[in-house]
Amino acid sequence: MWAYILKRLLLMVPTLLGVLLLTFVVIQFVPGGPVEQMVAQLQGRDTGGEGAVARGAGYRGRQGVDAAQVEEIKRLYGFDKPAHERFAQMLGAYARFDLGKSFFHHKDVWELVKEKLPVSISLGLWTFFLSYLISIPLGIAKAVRAGSRFDALTSLVVLVGYAIPGFVLGVALLVLFAGGSFVQWFPLRDLTSPNWEQLSLWGKVVDYLWHITLPVTASVLGSFAVITMLTKNAFLEEIRKQYVLTARAKGLGERKVLWKHVFRNALIPIVTGFPSAFIGAFFASSLLIETLFSLDGLGRLGYESVIRRDYPVVLGTLYLFTLIGLVTKLISDLCYVWVDPRVKFD
Structure with a gap:
């Protein structure tokens, strides 16, 4: 294992140099x-x-x-x-x-990244947790009820959500719920109100959630489809295998077969994607969502840096994000062995 990790770390150097040189x-x-x-x-x-x-x-x-x-x-x-x-x-x-x-x-570029990161963390983490907390149970339910009306209806809903671009949904949410042509239940911009510092602790929590609702809704809807369908297909593949038929033949209950035998094997492709998805939540900012809701995050910083030809910011953030991406990819590969001991590094 250590030889594999060392080889991967050494391969990161030419990859990183190639990305920087090309840019x-x-x-x-x-x-x-x-x-x-x-x-x-x-x-x-x-x-x-x-x-x-x-x-x-x-x-x-x-x-x-x-x-x-x-x-x-x-x-x-x-x-x-x-x-x-x-x-x-x-x-x-x-x-x-x-x-x-x-x-x-x-x-300093470090200071700029730290200033913009809270906005990107807010959007990214909410999107990450809501996507997995909703999509995995939904995918399991679809696999258990494969071919049913529930399966068909939920597939239609998540695929329609996947087909709608986040910024289009954001515009619709602003028009409907943020003072467009209908009601004004949510604010138009920023993550907090101007008087946020004067609010109580509970008031700060409510104010933050009030501001983050529409941007997170616009960001998260399109991510349901991929994780839901991946979970469903992984469970269906495991459910049809011989060891599941054997467990049922021995008289085990359907719930015990599902959670004790199927669950761990089916979640392998999903769990191994957790590190990259979690780290990506900190940095995968959406320029259109941030611009639409007037949020000053990493997405807008990158766009403005390219437009202004601010080369230290462009190259500095590229170096940082590429390095984080390469390390995260290594961690994801190591998770395969942690989840499934049958996987060998050679």
């Missing part, structure tokens, strides 16, 4: 970088961050800006050095877990 190379050819944006601001042509793509397309050189100023701007952002030297310096910093400093927020 870094692509960045070198993307127009509208921070130097061009600063030059545009000095010329008074554009001072906003949302039009970075348009600025890149319309940039036509210095056009009157002093050459010394341009060189100073390049030194400010570190573009006075060759690309390979900048890449090597970046890798050295990442080896020390120094993700750099944002060009536009003027904060």
